[in-house]
Amino acid sequence: MFEPSSYRDRRQALRIALPGALILLPGHDEAPMDFRANVYPFRQDSCFRYFFGLDRPGLVGLIDAETGEDWLFGDDPGIDATIWLGETERLAAAAERVAVRHTAPRAHLADRLARAIAAGRAILHPPSYRAETRQMLDGLLAGQAAGDPDGRLAGAIVALREIKHPDEIAEMERGLAVTRDMHHAAMVLTRPGAREQEIVGQVEGLVRSAGLRFAYQTIFSGRGEILHNLRYDRTLAAGELVVHDAGAWSAGGYATDITRTIPVTGRFDPVQAQLYDAVLRAQTLAIALCRPGVRFLDIHLAAARVLVEALCDLGLFRGDPDRIVASGAYALGFQCGVGHQIGLDVHDMEALGEDAVGYDGATRRSGLFGLRSLRLAKPLRLGMTVTIEPGLYFIPQLIAMWRAERRHRDMIDYDRFEAFAGFGGIRIEDDVLVTPDGSRVLGPPIAKTREEMAGVMAG
């Protein structure tokens, strides 16, 4: 939680951006797992949390740019809630902590919206990625003009949320202190014969012991070529590389997103070292290129070029590196984007639409395999926080498919690529703040060079 005034200021800024608008921001209800009463750990909607701060289910916020009023609709807990879940702050008291003066029972919302609709006002609300929210909105707004048809609500929210306040940065860095501990613990535990799930369990236990949860499901796999591998069923073998992609969700609800690639024995073999250092060079360059006004697309392509050069040195690609990048051939080794915005969400604001967050009128999404997965392409702004996460991935099924389709045959030596089936993957990822002069890697240092990791693993 930040100061009450910070939430008021955010709502005020949204009002200024959308004069006259009536903005409906539904919070989340509980998410049922296998029946209604057995729910997943509660996670608040990020837009609601950004503007209304409160981290409990069953609330709806309303920002009125005509009257200047803020409303919170929700119900005070009854005795049953107290018996089962403990004392919960009354809504009016909670609202005070986020500088909201008007509260009303949840049942009053329908009437309030009906009056606004009758008065001819359009109701803006973000797209809903949870069916519960869609159903609620369908009930409240049936047949009425509502939503965000021209995207101006999403645009206004993105313009605010993508610039992080120093308090938000401090919160992310508190989360990163725990994430650092997670990654160093995983390095210490990694050894031949260890089971992936054993290490995941210990690392997750550490985060839970800090009173936190995860920003996303942990990746910890000796099959790191699978970009989001969520299986931990293998036993680690000497010679493998483990991709460990994991981040705590800070107490204040901010995501962190860090990847390290750990050699199971503590040492890289010569080819692993060559490729690891290439990914690290690509990451270092990409971080160095971050500054206000630079297109993230160009940073992606610069990182890709470093990776291509390394693969040319090993004979996997041949020809002009610029052409290998421009043609999209590079994506046989680097299939995803070099990063994305991060904040309350690990892919920050993605609920508002990937293009609304990462693209603008001047920067359109590419249709090319690889580049089409780039979540952020538009120019960076001062105060943005982004991940920088280049990687190399040798995916046997993809290599076989491209070979069969004879894609980019002049630039790709498929025999050599196929020799890397079983190599796995390498990813190195940090969270980075765009500063006036360039960028700053957030959080305490996390071992990243081969030497630093060997030091941590040696204990």
Place this chain on the structure above:
Amino acid sequence: MFEPSSYRDRRQALRIALPGALILLPGHDEAPMDFRANVYPFRQDSCFRYFFGLDRPGLVGLIDAETGEDWLFGDDPGIDATIWLGETERLAAAAERVAVRHTAPRAHLADRLARAIAAGRAILHPPSYRAETRQMLDGLLAGQAAGDPDGRLAGAIVALREIKHPDEIAEMERGLAVTRDMHHAAMVLTRPGAREQEIVGQVEGLVRSAGLRFAYQTIFSGRGEILHNLRYDRTLAAGELVVHDAGAWSAGGYATDITRTIPVTGRFDPVQAQLYDAVLRAQTLAIALCRPGVRFLDIHLAAARVLVEALCDLGLFRGDPDRIVASGAYALGFQCGVGHQIGLDVHDMEALGEDAVGYDGATRRSGLFGLRSLRLAKPLRLGMTVTIEPGLYFIPQLIAMWRAERRHRDMIDYDRFEAFAGFGGIRIEDDVLVTPDGSRVLGPPIAKTREEMAGVMAG
């Protein structure tokens, strides 16, 4: 996973119970957390899993009691899924593992159902507790007779699922071996000055290291009078009792549900010991009373009577214990039910409706506070698995409310009850199988008497 034939046999049993029916069983899709791509750990719908076995998103099962056919609708993963999530078994191969011969793309389902509807067939499906499923069904079945209007589908499913096969019992006992380790670890870690969240983290880490998740969110609290307290933000103090209610979800998807109440110092004071032993006597009696044909309601009332006697001894209740139970006054100390069915779900089959699972024509739900929370009241059957979890809870807000309303003033000494504000709660819970002659506590022994717990805590 059980043998393919076990799933075929289950579907066949459902066909026999519902001659001519066309039964639609939607599996779960992923559950978005803060945006569509950032999902909670996948949890399959339990009815789908019981009849179709497969533990992956995006599937729908169809059981046709007219033709005798079983169908699985779903899509084979494409190259993008392979890149991001790894190789996934093709649907036809997966279907073979659960003895389903007919598979089709997900898009064929609408046509298949439309033809059935055109042929005048009603489509039975269970109620949906996830909005995603409701929306999908609304789209597929709009305006058509469907659902389970007379409850015969729920009745047939409950009649099958509530009798556990020896393979299911073995699976629950594998889960309970991990749950035993969790509870013993928590006992060892509990000490004055420990933070609740530290212990929760270590216990959860242990479960994750075993490759498992939780059947429900852990309760570990020195404020055990809050029945489902999900906060772990306190530091444990000497003299407190900690209620630890936690259970692993077995690898095969079966819930376990165990509670122990741990004295922070390892020793109970005399009043704590007196009440602890009363709860243990109530639990021992309730377990002993379980056998086929005995109404669970009567077991609940017998356990309540033991608790009432102990509170009479301490002067909190006065008068005839039978009257204190019959009037509902007992619920000031014991607000919930003595147990519930357990299986794939921690409250097994509750998605089908609490009354469909726990009540029958002869046993109707009471409206009395306390008794109305009893999830299972009907007679036990051979092969059922239930929790037995009596408890005592001193809830200051509830005591104050009843006192203000002058409820049961002749039987309750409110001054003495109020003296127990701050005592917290005691709950002791095991998972029990109904056997031909009585019952059997499932899983390996978990320290439960004061002496056994002191032994574990002493290391």
